[in-house]
Amino acid sequence: MLLDLSIHELNKGLDEKKFSSVELIEEAFSRIEQLNPVLNALITVREKEQVLQEARRADATRTEKTSVLHGLPFVLKDSYVTQGIQTTAASTILKDFIAPYNATVYQKLLNAGAILIGKANMDAWGHGASSENTDFGPVKNPWDTTRVPGGSTGGCAVAIAVRMCAFAIGEDTGGSIRNPSAWCNTSGLKVTYGRVSRYGCIAYASSFDTVGPMGKTAEDCAMVLEVIAGKDPYDATSSPHAVLAYGSAIQKPRPLVVGLPHEALGEGVDAEIVKGVKTTAALLEREGYTIKEISMPMLSYGVAVYYQIAPSETSSNLARYDGVRYGQGRDQFTDETKRRIMIGTYALSTGYADKFYHNALKARTLFIEAYKKAFESCDVLLMPVMPFHAPKLGELIADPLKNALTDALTTTQNPVGIPSLAVPIGFSSSGLPMGAQVVGPMFFEEKILSVGYRIQQLTEFHKKKPAL
Amino acid sequence: MSAISTKTTAHIASLANLPLSEKEIQTLTPQLDSVVSYTTKTSQLNTDAVEETAQVTGLENIFREDEVDTSRMFSQEEALANARQTHKGFFVVPAVLEER
Numbered sequence: 001m002l003l004d005l006s007i008h009e010l011n012k013g014l015d016e017k018k019f020s021s022v023e024l025i026e027e028a029f030s031r032i033e034q035l036n037p038v039l040n041a042l043i044t045v046r047e048k049e050q051v052l053q054e055a056r057r058a059d060a061t062r063t064e065k066t067s068v069l070h071g072l073p074f075v076l077k078d079s080y081v082t083q084g085i086q087t088t089a090a091s092t093i094l095k096d097f098i099a100p101y102n103a104t105v106y107q108k109l110l111n112a113g114a115i116l117i118g119k120a121n122m123d124a125w126g127h128g129a130s131s132e133n134t135d136f137g138p139v140k141n142p143w144d145t146t147r148v149p150g151g152s153t154g155g156c157a158v159a160i161a162v163r164m165c166a167f168a169i170g171e172d173t174g175g176s177i178r179n180p181s182a183w184c185n186t187s188g189l190k191v192t193y194g195r196v197s198r199y200g201c202i203a204y205a206s207s208f209d210t211v212g213p214m215g216k217t218a219e220d221c222a223m224v225l226e227v228i229a230g231k232d233p234y235d236a237t238s239s240p241h242a243v244l245a246y247g248s249a250i251q252k253p254r255p256l257v258v259g260l261p262h263e264a265l266g267e268g269v270d271a272e273i274v275k276g277v278k279t280t281a282a283l284l285e286r287e288g289y290t291i292k293e294i295s296m297p298m299l300s301y302g303v304a305v306y307y308q309i310a311p312s313e314t315s316s317n318l319a320r321y322d323g324v325r326y327g328q329g330r331d332q333f334t335d336e337t338k339r340r341i342m343i344g345t346y347a348l349s350t351g352y353a354d355k356f357y358h359n360a361l362k363a364r365t366l367f368i369e370a371y372k373k374a375f376e377s378c379d380v381l382l383m384p385v386m387p388f389h390a391p392k393l394g395e396l397i398a399d400p401l402k403n404a405l406t407d408a409l410t411t412t413q414n415p416v417g418i419p420s421l422a423v424p425i426g427f428s429s430s431g432l433p434m435g436a437q438v439v440g441p442m443f444f445e446e447k448i449l450s451v452g453y454r455i456q457q458l459t460e461f462h463k464k465k466p467a468l
Numbered sequence: 469m470s471a472i473s474t475k476t477t478a479h480i481a482s483l484a485n486l487p488l489s490e491k492e493i494q495t496l497t498p499q500l501d502s503v504v505s506y507t508t509k510t511s512q513l514n515t516d517a518v519e520e521t522a523q524v525t526g527l528e529n530i531f532r533e534d535e536v537d538t539s540r541m542f543s544q545e546e547a548l549a550n551a552r553q554t555h556k557g558f559f560v561v562p563a564v565l566e567e568r
Contacts, residue, residue: 100550239525301509319485339496346504363513366515366518
């Protein structure tokens, strides 16, 4: 299949006229027509003839100067506004919403000549870890369609895994890119806070939200990152920090020190996942990386701190959905979204704000100090993404606390703002994908991507596809 | 002993402008309590001498010139396009003042 090829290989093939963008689009649509009714990965699929026209134009305008993303099909999590195209955040409240402007990340990809195929299903407003908290039907895991793909960016991970696109843009607030990447056997990057503009990204928790690339490999994520990163005058929190040529920077071999936090590899994490991470560490050690066992007790407070700050911020961000300027009424929020709004409202309310919200912001400072200390002796950290394997549909959405605890290993990075890359590291004894995350200091995406790239030179897990 | 009662839930729902039925209040209360109780785990941490962190950019006072950028302006039609109810070029809003 053409869409099995990496972004680098797709470019080579397009440059050498071995195939065309039109053929890539035809293949993507064929996969969508065959599999979207089963997997429910996409809420909106663009009109095929219009997309083919864009592909023909891409083929006609291709030069040696066009972007590496020129002519490649991609999907966006349906939390990004796309002018003239339905944007729902997977909620009934926005089911009729036609966005009047473009998110910066979308505009950048259009400017690069990439081709939007559709908008991906997700947990509404980013609220979830399974892509079941959606008003458009749950997304199914292509490795076992009785199971969840993870969330909240489930639709994108599935679309990549079954070749509905060459890459995708997801969003990570507490693990929402990394979680489905791990459970669907794809790669996904939670960037440094401020690395990529959030303008036009429907906000969940404004001080945690990140816009990030998802793809088949770390290298693909690096190539997309190069195009989407950078300061944006429309996003005051976007960083002036220099954008590197990530695609080439990650190929430089470097003997990094990789920390293994012991609290992320013990009780509470499935034994096969722990073994997978340790095996990966051993592989890196044979290649000249130094593996260092460290202790980070703060890691066990991730969910408790996250579930005070994120709901507080979402209760504020979702106040705008009052059915006046756009959208349906507030009675249309799902139960899980109502819970998160209410947890946040409670945490901010008179008599409780100091104990919950303000105290959580102090704990946030402790997280920052804990990671700072870890990065004094380590270049990057390696840890599992998920504490268990993809559950059956219905399990998590029925149990709010279990649902929250799914995020145990991915909720300390966002409050601190540090980047983390999820990559495949193997399969469970029942054939379910497992992922590890490579965590780094702020603005060191090239370090974590280089480790992911190296893991993918040493292993073949990321090349496996589901049987569908 | 639960921290959140149905009375609390109803109060929070009113603060959050969420219209909840009696049945929803009954169902949501123990669910909210279970998650909120879990989060009180943070009281185990010593935060006495610790400063709050509200955001992690390290940036301050990001300004722009006070100039109109017409390329970013909506026309009146564009601004009204997604509203459920409009009236002669205005948004229709729920009544704020009571009629005499």
